[in-house]
Amino acid sequence: MSGVVLEGYLNEKLVKAFVEDAQLVVRAEQELVHLPVELVLRASLVNTNNSILVQLKVLAPTPSDRSCSSCLPTPNSKRKHILTREQWQNRDCDPHVAHLTHTSISIHVPNKNQAEASAWIDQVQKLAYPNESRQRILVIGNPASGQGRGKEVLQKQVIPIFQSAGCTLKVHQTQKRFDAFRLAQDARTQDYDVLVCVGGDGTMHEVVNGLASREDVAEAIALPLVPVPCGSGNGMYVSLHGASNFNVSLACLSALKGTTHAQELCAVTQDAALFPNDGAFACQGQASNGRKYVQYYSFLSQAIGLMADVDLGTEKFRFIGDLRFSLGYIMGAMRNKRCEIDIQVVLGEYGSTDRGRMRQRALSDVPSTISKGGRAASARKLRYGSVLEPINMTEEPLELTRMSAQDNGNSASRSWRRVNESVSTLYAGKMPYVARSLMAFPYASPADGAIDILLQTQTSSFFQKIGSLIDGEEGNHVLRPGMHYFKVEALRVTPKKLARQRYLSIDGESMPYGAFQVEVSRLSMVLLSLDDEVWRAPILQPPAASKHETTQDPNRPQGH
Template sequence: MEAFTCTHFSLAGRPAVVAALVEGLKIEVATKTKLNALLKWEDVLGANMARSGGLVSSISERMPLVVHTFEKARNGKRRSGTVILEVSKGVDQQDIDHWINIIAYFADPTRPAAAAVPSSIDDILQNTPNKRKFLVLINPISGKGKGEKLFEKIEHLFAQANIEVTKVLTERAGHATELGKAFDHSVYDVLVVVGGDGIAYEVVQGLMDRPDWADAIQTPLALLPSGGGNGLAKSLTEIAGEAYGFEGSTYLLLKGRANPLDLATFRSKTKTTYGFLSLSWAFCADADAESEKFRFAGSLRFTLSAVAKILSGQTWPGSFSYLDASETDKVPQYWDDDAKANAASPTLTLLPPSAEDATPVTWKTIEGDFSLFWAMNVAWAASDMCPTPGADPNDGYFYALVVPGKISKSEYMGMLLSVENGSHVQRPCVQIIKTRAFQVQAPSTDLMMADGERFEGGFCQVEVHRGLGRIMSISKA
């Protein structure tokens, strides 16, 4: 169904008919059909009147209408582009402004998918999307220190998508937490993190350490990966069917919607933190922590550290207690209960009353030596590690990858080599346990890692809160 049609444009010097359809912007050139195109709205950022980046205000200058796109190339990666439509002489400026608004309306990712097609330009003008405001936190030393330069390369896309950007560079460890705690969430539509999972974890701690945490934590987050570990960004691009990388995550940010994201309470006997990614112990935690010495290798640092740990032949004594998941469980979204917004912190309904209390008798326990423990909220822990295939960032569960007992070095190596594609789950020594709440207890000197950050004390209780946060993402059709 056509919403609007215009014959006031030409493409490559040839008269063109431009039509706004439900599925995209259709361009037809009768004298050269090779130029015909259908620009899907999912690939269109917006439009303006410009030449060489300069906006114009007078139609007498005959500046073209430039349609900005972010299409998927043959290699699967997104790349920006433009379609330049020359304007016919004598066309009123208001008519061209109307087409800029028409394109903005249909390209708006926040427009309800089931919205009726406007019947008039007045309908468009009354529902033209407002300029969105994004706060962008950039960790300049994350990964190989390329975050700031990577963002500069794609920053122009935000203006094309009608987004105003405020940039802040983090200056020290913990700065992102301070910013998350202090920023005015009523001003910004999205909080963007340029870096790895570590800086995103810092931001979450700041959002949760506020009197108005219940409002602040619902500020949509977005991740642009430039760190050594980018598990959440990788998981989201996989779900969306996009190529992993800075461009793919930028696309999710520009054209995605704010969707629910599970967050978890990590509770020890002395502190409480909050996370979106994982809790690891034993082999995984030690390898993760010791990977810092291989930071120069980027994401390969985890592989190098893992090989070194395998050669040690170590096992870790402890226990894993958990609430077993039932296939009939219906996990409610956290905010379905309005009363929870008035609590001082996320309401815990599954864990014992305190960290000192015993776990419920209905929970199951695995006790003894462990070779590996890795509980994940999403499928990917890094761009090249898929510990828990099928894990969903909004189903209310963590997925624990457990290897009890001692396994051989060759079995370890086999798992390491197969974790990239998730086939390690087929090995007899591997268990995947789905749970909404669990406890890990180990010697107090043992290290645990919450979202890749140190969690000392050898003890942690975890409860998953379905949809407590929000993340910019796209679900695969």
């Protein structure tokens, strides 16, 4: 035992409560509670007539959870809440952490032991919150997300957890599209420590754009953001917390205790003529030729072709969850429709077609040297202009089937190059996962100054496409024939014809089908996770700790 040992009564039984090796232990005749101290939400003291009441608010495995049976020594054990430090450290994949619920423990201590109880509470609070805690929480929730599950998650899990932690809460529920955008745009961000988004990636997309559209954009975008998963894909949550499950409790805990990480945003521009009704959510700009464009921001993905059709063309099948993406992809692969687009890219200083180089850079976590923040005018300024500007094209196309020294970005390679491929789909993004079943961009890095691009050729066979689907869960699809994976600083895509029943998906949201241009923005959002280090895709984890390093990539450096 270490520190102060507290003795009291729980359900008229004598208990001892202490902290040992950062584990909270409340022991009666047999252990009742055994948890990592990180799962303590709040410890407080309440005066009663005859005794002092020590109240503990914690997150713990539910007593009826059968998945915890392996922790119990005998069938007759009276243990209730047990989670070891090893299980907590492996929380991304340990099933015992998947069923955490907020619960309360009250220990009666004689009045004469008040000083002892107070010292014990101070010890627990310091261990539970080694850094400054976040107490002022703004919640924007989409009650309709997850087939209506969002409302239940908000009321039965999110709000009670923050209340148990003693937080001051402001809760807004959206009713229609763009409500989250307007709420974020109008929020007094200086009054809050964190903004929690209860919903899917679409809710987060609106919140990010609401913050980015403000006059005080540099200050507003610095408010830390936390996704609580309720949607279909939840790519941001999975990238931050792992693909094993959607854990609301862990998301809320990261809002209270998480470490801040900067995540680059992508600036997207389109012709304003494409937005007759709903372009108000985007910033307006004027090209050198006098035409107007809209500028908005993407944190996750930009898709056109098969993957956009899978994402947006399967909306009516949302009731089957993630499975709709797999079924939609199989149907699309059978049709094998060509995506009629022109593609131009800028490698710039941070782009590359060398997977080994991309992986090594992601492993080194070298931050981008591009300056962030600044006032509104500079923060939203485009390096490569809008989609309406003429571009400086080089005659040499970007050959994806071979590598050259010129295809490893350098500061002088700021010219646009054409990609001559027959395309089934083009997928671009900044985070590893777009859904639990698809690690689309395995070498994504939060601040490497580049956009990851996945391009699948139309000439690849049906079985090659299906193989890519199977390998997508662990990120090995990038090694498949007919798949090209590379990084750029800027991307322009121009449909050759405005076909019906084709989609443009930005962060899973439907945007007008037409030409668009993407570049890494000067703006970065701030995310919270329970890991101190910058997040990494599982494929980038150390070999001893990862099952994802079994595939031999000819471009993957040896010894990693």
